Amino acid sequence: xxxxxxxxxxxxxxxxxxxxxxxxxxxxxxxxxxxxxxxxxxxxxxxxxxxxxxxxxxxxxxxxxxxxxxxxxxxxxxxxxxxxxxxxxxxxxxxxxxxxxxxxxxxxxxxxxxxxxxxxxxxxxxxxxxxxxxxxxxxxxxxxxxxxxxxxxxxxxxxxxxxxxxxxxxxxxxxxxxxxxxxxxxxxxxxxxxxxxxxxxxxxxxxxxxxxxxxxxxxxxxxxxxxxxxxxxxxxxxxxxxxxxxxxxxxxxxxxxxxxxxxxxxxxxxxxxxxxxxxxxxxxxxxxxxxxxxxxxxxxxxxxxxxxxxxxxxxxxxxxxxxxxxxxxxxxxxxxxxxxxxxxxxxxxxxxxxxxxxxx
Numbered sequence: 001x002x003x004x005x006x007x008x009x010x011x012x013x014x015x016x017x018x019x020x021x022x023x024x025x026x027x028x029x030x031x032x033x034x035x036x037x038x039x040x041x042x043x044x045x046x047x048x049x050x051x052x053x054x055x056x057x058x059x060x061x062x063x064x065x066x067x068x069x070x071x072x073x074x075x076x077x078x079x080x081x082x083x084x085x086x087x088x089x090x091x092x093x094x095x096x097x098x099x100x101x102x103x104x105x106x107x108x109x110x111x112x113x114x115x116x117x118x119x120x121x122x123x124x125x126x127x128x129x130x131x132x133x134x135x136x137x138x139x140x141x142x143x144x145x146x147x148x149x150x151x152x153x154x155x156x157x158x159x160x161x162x163x164x165x166x167x168x169x170x171x172x173x174x175x176x177x178x179x180x181x182x183x184x185x186x187x188x189x190x191x192x193x194x195x196x197x198x199x200x201x202x203x204x205x206x207x208x209x210x211x212x213x214x215x216x217x218x219x220x221x222x223x224x225x226x227x228x229x230x231x232x233x234x235x236x237x238x239x240x241x242x243x244x245x246x247x248x249x250x251x252x253x254x255x256x257x258x259x260x261x262x263x264x265x266x267x268x269x270x271x272x273x274x275x276x277x278x279x280x281x282x283x284x285x286x287x288x289x290x291x292x293x294x295x296x297x298x299x300x301x302x303x304x305x306x307x308x309x310x311x312x313x314x315x316x317x318x319x320x321x322x323x324x325x326x327x328x329x330x331x332x333x334x335x336x337x338x339x340x341x342x343x344x345x346x347x348x349x350x351x352x353x354x355x356x357x358x359x360x
Contacts, residue, residue, distance in 0.1 A: 045225055045357065046072050054111060054159065055079040056103055056120030056152055059346045060089040060331060062324070063119045063165075064097075066352020069226070070359070077111055080120075085338045086345070089331050103151045108158035115159050117359075121167035121347055122149040153183055163209055165355060167347055170202035180206065189213065196228055196350035198235040199323040200284040203351070209360045225357065226350055236280050238322040242305050248313040254295055255312050270296070278315070280304050285315075288323050293341040317343065325349030 051074040058079040080103040189211045193201035231237045277299040291297040303310040317339040331339040
């Protein structure tokens with residue numbers, strides 16, 4: 001075990017470089033240099049329009065939080081979510097929003113002519129590269145979960161909103177991305193949460209209005225608008241004090257499983273092969289996903305106590321909420337694993353606010 005800690009005490013580097021996706025939407029996209037922004041430093045530039053929207057695959061309300069940051073007078077005409085734990089969180093924070101229940105049973109024609117915007121992140125279960133480890137592999141848009149994308153399409157066809165925003169994983173196969181783009185008639189924009197939080201999380205967004213990438217390398221304009229400070233973008237700065245997270249230390253059995261046991265026929269440990277652990281010395285965390293409810297994927301090497309050996313622990317739910325841009329204790333009331341799963345399934349709130357700042 002001492003050899004393990006000596007290994008972990010060495011400086012570990014992580015490739016945090018961002019991929020670049022060239023967007024080819026049907027509209028003429030302005031160059032970053034031509035964008036003109038007002039000086040809104042220190043306050044969120046809210047809009048007074050009474051936007052109406054439908055929320056699909058709503059989870060714990062990430063889209064709602066981002067929309068209301070920019071459109072405080074927005075009205076949600078209905079939300080669709082069937083996970084009971086996510087619904088409990090959603091209804092606690094948005095008690096006046098009407099539940100539509102199972103999306104496959106909703107008649108969206110009742111909203112025709114009433115909806116400005118439809119938003120949602122259809123299930124990524126059968127699209128994500130994380131699925132490659134599963135026995136049944138990725139089934140794409142024909143999978144039992146990700147086929148619900150077609151319900152999003154049905155909603156658009158039936159209620160005919162003015163605009164839509166669809167979110168999903170960046171790691172899907174090219175054929176699935178192209179299929180979605182063909183149906184939506186727009187190409188996606190890749191936005192990375194690292195620009196607005198302390199998390200590295202790439203997601204694709206399809207919308208029938210222009211979404212620009214972050215306008216300059218430092219993203220200073222957006223951070224000024226949303227009151228995001230540089231310190232909030234660094235992992236170590238959003239972590240709770242060491243004394244508040246000692247109870248989250250992993251067991252010796254889990255540490256051995258991840259850091260010392262070799263993966264069959266590879267000659268490497270899980271830590272070496274999958275690079276799935278987080279490190280408090282890194283600027284950004286790895287992607288927060290529903291898999292954080294599993295102990296072997298929820299691993300943080302916490303070096304902040306300046307002792308010889310780091311603490312190997314789980315993230316607290318509050319830390320995960322901060323990485324996703326939610327207020328502290330947004331998911332309180334659920335069990336630890338339920339909170340991790342729900343937070344991991346959510347969209348990153350400041351990313352949605354960034355998109356809504358560009359809403360026509």
